[in-house]
Amino acid sequence: MAKTDEVIRVPFLMKMEYRYALGAYASRFFQELKDHGRLFGIRCPECERVYIPPRPVCGICFVETGEWVPVSDEGVLVGATVVRLPFIDPMTGERRPVPYGMGIIRLDGASTAMYHFVDETDDAKLKVGRRVKARIRANRKGNMRDIECFELVD
Amino acid sequence: MSANSNSVDPIVEQKIQIPYSYVAGPAVSRFLTGLKDCVFYASECDACGRKTVPPLSFCGRCWKPIREFVTVGPRGVVESFASMPGGETPGVVYALVRLRGADTCLPHLLDLVPGQKAQIGAEVEPVWNEEREGSVLDIRSFRLRQAG
Amino acid sequence: MPQKVAIIGTGQTKHAAKRTDVNIRELVNEAVTRALIDAEVQLDEIDAIMIGNMEPFEGFMFPEHWAVEGWGGYLKPSVKFNTGGTVGTTTIAASYYYIAAGIYDTVLAIGFEKQSDGHTQTAITTVGDPVWERTMMAGAVGNFALMASTFIAEGGVTDEHAAKVAVKARHNGARNVNAHLQMPDLKVEDVMKSELLSWPVRKLDMCPQSDGAVAVVLTADHLAKKRCARPAWIRAVTTAHEQQYMGDSPKRLAVMRSQTAASRRLYKMVGITNPRKELDVAEIYEVASWAELAMYQNLGFCEPGEAGKLIDEGVTLMGGELPVNPSGGVLCTNPIGATAMIRVAEAALQVMGKAGEHQVPNVKTALATGYGGNAWTDAMILSASF
Numbered sequence: 256m257a258k259t260d261e262v263i264r265v266p267f268l269m270k271m272e273y274r275y276a277l278g279a280y281a282s283r284f285f286q287e288l289k290d291h292g293r294l295f296g297i298r299c300p301e302c303e304r305v306y307i308p309p310r311p312v313c314g315i316c317f318v319e320t321g322e323w324v325p326v327s328d329e330g331v332l333v334g335a336t337v338v339r340l341p342f343i344d345p346m347t348g349e350r351r352p353v354p355y356g357m358g359i360i361r362l363d364g365a366s367t368a369m370y371h372f373v374d375e376t377d378d379a380k381l382k383v384g385r386r387v388k389a390r391i392r393a394n395r396k397g398n399m400r401d402i403e404c405f406e407l408v409d
Numbered sequence: 410m411s412a413n414s415n416s417v418d419p420i421v422e423q424k425i426q427i428p429y430s431y432v433a434g435p436a437v438s439r440f441l442t443g444l445k446d447c448v449f450y451a452s453e454c455d456a457c458g459r460k461t462v463p464p465l466s467f468c469g470r471c472w473k474p475i476r477e478f479v480t481v482g483p484r485g486v487v488e489s490f491a492s493m494p495g496g497e498t499p500g501v502v503y504a505l506v507r508l509r510g511a512d513t514c515l516p517h518l519l520d521l522v523p524g525q526k527a528q529i530g531a532e533v534e535p536v537w538n539e540e541r542e543g544s545v546l547d548i549r550s551f552r553l554r555q556a557g
Numbered sequence: 558m559p560q561k562v563a564i565i566g567t568g569q570t571k572h573a574a575k576r577t578d579v580n581i582r583e584l585v586n587e588a589v590t591r592a593l594i595d596a597e598v599q600l601d602e603i604d605a606i607m608i609g610n611m612e613p614f615e616g617f618m619f620p621e622h623w624a625v626e627g628w629g630g631y632l633k634p635s636v637k638f639n640t641g642g643t644v645g646t647t648t649i650a651a652s653y654y655y656i657a658a659g660i661y662d663t664v665l666a667i668g669f670e671k672q673s674d675g676h677t678q679t680a681i682t683t684v685g686d687p688v689w690e691r692t693m694m695a696g697a698v699g700n701f702a703l704m705a706s707t708f709i710a711e712g713g714v715t716d717e718h719a720a721k722v723a724v725k726a727r728h729n730g731a732r733n734v735n736a737h738l739q740m741p742d743l744k745v746e747d748v749m750k751s752e753l754l755s756w757p758v759r760k761l762d763m764c765p766q767s768d769g770a771v772a773v774v775l776t777a778d779h780l781a782k783k784r785c786a787r788p789a790w791i792r793a794v795t796t797a798h799e800q801q802y803m804g805d806s807p808k809r810l811a812v813m814r815s816q817t818a819a820s821r822r823l824y825k826m827v828g829i830t831n832p833r834k835e836l837d838v839a840e841i842y843e844v845a846s847w848a849e850l851a852m853y854q855n856l857g858f859c860e861p862g863e864a865g866k867l868i869d870e871g872v873t874l875m876g877g878e879l880p881v882n883p884s885g886g887v888l889c890t891n892p893i894g895a896t897a898m899i900r901v902a903e904a905a906l907q908v909m910g911k912a913g914e915h916q917v918p919n920v921k922t923a924l925a926t927g928y929g930g931n932a933w934t935d936a937m938i939l940s941a942s943f
């Protein structure tokens with residue numbers, strides 16, 4: 256093999272556009288969030304787990320869910336971290352600003368949890384077990400970012 | 410639950426952007442470097458004799474490393490083409506060009522002037538950019554060779 | 558009756574942060590060439606090829622077509638797998654099923670990733686559900702930090718325990734010629750003082766990003782006995798998926814339901830009742846030091862809450878009762894599409910007695926696991942006899 260002393264790299268910026276359908280369950284959840292700033296889960300009639308995100312089937316019991324139940328905009332941190340490692344956010348193509356707080360949040364009345372931003376970058380304060388409350392935007396579009404972030408309460 | 414007011418958009422649109430940077434490897438680097446000098450390098454397997462563009466450093470059929478490079482082209486023959494309707498430059502077609510002496514085809518653009526038609530078997534030649542940096546885009550396009 | 562299946566050869570690249578000297582096809586070719594030589598098998602004796610890779614990391618769709626000259630797949634039956642971190646074990650599992658079913662006798666399994674060609678944290682963010690999760694995803698590091706925080710909250714593990722796992726991995730890796738990170742002199746305090754990426758995960762708690770490929774030759778028993786003095790028999794394979802959304806299992810690392818379910822099922826299949834005693838070695842998919850500690854519990858090596866004690870007592874060190882990741886593991890080498898298959902290849906090397914400087918003496922039974930996606934687990938048992 257003849258050697259070239261040059262290492263050639265070929266750059267390529269991939270840009271892909273997608274259109275994801277919400278489906279009936281997410282549509283209903285986000286409609287309620289947009290119109291009234293309220294959060295709903297859906298209950299399994301068998302194990303009584305309340306799922307967020309809402310879904311048609313309880314994967315554990317494999318039965319249809321059906322009963323929409325309101326859940327609180329307050330909950331508890333099940334997991335928490337302050338992200339300090341910068342990376343390129345594929346949603347924008349730009350570096351996501353760091354540091355920022357993140358949590359795994361279980362809302363009161365829900366059995367499952369959700370990942371979301373938490374408005375706190377102090378490692379000493381952002382701890383598992385802390386109570387949090389959703390900061391819901393005044394001007395809502397009907398998507399996950401209608402919850403701007405969570406904030407520590409108590 | 411209520412469904413008054415305007416409904417939520419049933420579609421979430423996302424544009425995903427991820428930057429990549431591909432290492433060309435020794436054989437393809439040889440090819441790309443050659444383009445700076447308007448030369449096409451093919452790899453030649455010393456077992457099956459296949460001359461490949463872009464070059465390979467390994468013949469997957471004979472399962473042998475490839476050590477030979479030969480120059481091919483610059484003229485070639487259109488083996489296949491597809492016009493690109495709705496493209497920004499009318500008359501540009503996407504073509505597979507088999508460079509003279511090569512056994513495989515190079516995908517590239519074919520630039521037609523008004524009155525010309527792409528044809529399988531048509532003889533073509535590369536149109537080079539003035540400034541070349543070792544990229545397949547150093548070849549601006551291929552163009553039909555005038556008959557005779 | 559299913560055919561019995563054995564691994565008779567493996568090949569790996571020298572894993573590295575950036576292989577700028579080769580393209581993807583050439584990288585794969587190195588591992589395949591080494592595996593065929595190790596197995597003493599010619600390419601025309603391979604009936605089919607199974608290839609695993611995670612396309613978003615290279616943005617490289619259909620690598621099985623693009624790289625066909627490099628992996629010897631020209632006109633051969635082949636299948637591609639793309640199942641997240643588990644891709645390497647899934648590819649081995651599929652190879653196993655094909656041979657066990659009698660469809661093929663000899664299969665070449667390949668896993669690869671060239672992460673320096675892309676942006677791992679960026680690509681990994683696209684695994685989140687686009688409607689519910691993607692805008693909040695925080696790459697692999699942030700995600701693991703969240704998971705680790707749930708584990709710490711359960712009690713029993715400290716930063717120091719995690720650092721000991723990180724040191725164990727790097728010391729083991731220093732004896733493995735193919736490992737990416739080679740850090741024979743790393744100390745616990747170095748890990749605890751390394752850059753905080755996302756609490757509690759520090760830089761040296763986390764796996765690297767690697768360029769690398771691995772290939773494994775599997776064959777049916779009637780050929781294995783002729784070809785290999787000491788093949789590594791695949792005794793049992795299983796896989797378990799658990800959840801749909803990231804928050805469905807809130808204590809994701811502390812209680813890893815897929816891993817508990819898969820490992821208990823696997824042990825039952827081969828009659829293992831005390832894995833810590835009955836396994837001679839384990840090669841597990843631990844992406845972070847904290848994950849390895851959680852996996853000790855989830856895989857049944859100790860009771861919940863005792864993972865810290867296990868590393869304190871040296872049970873999982875080389876020379877301990879159950880050495881975990883003598884190869885250095887994922888903490889030393891992580892070309893994602895290859896990583897889980899490297900676990901299997903390394904477990905096979907241990908059973909075959911071919912692990913060289915990082916050989917555990919007298920390995921008869923080995924566990925290999927894969928982990929990825931939304932907390933999925935693949936697991937298999939390799940042994941010296943069937």
Ligand SMILES: [Zn+2]
Pocket residue numbers: 299300301302303304313314315316317
């Ligand atoms: Zn249920």
Ligand SMILES: [Zn+2]
Pocket residue numbers: 454455456457458459468469470471472
């Ligand atoms: Zn050849």
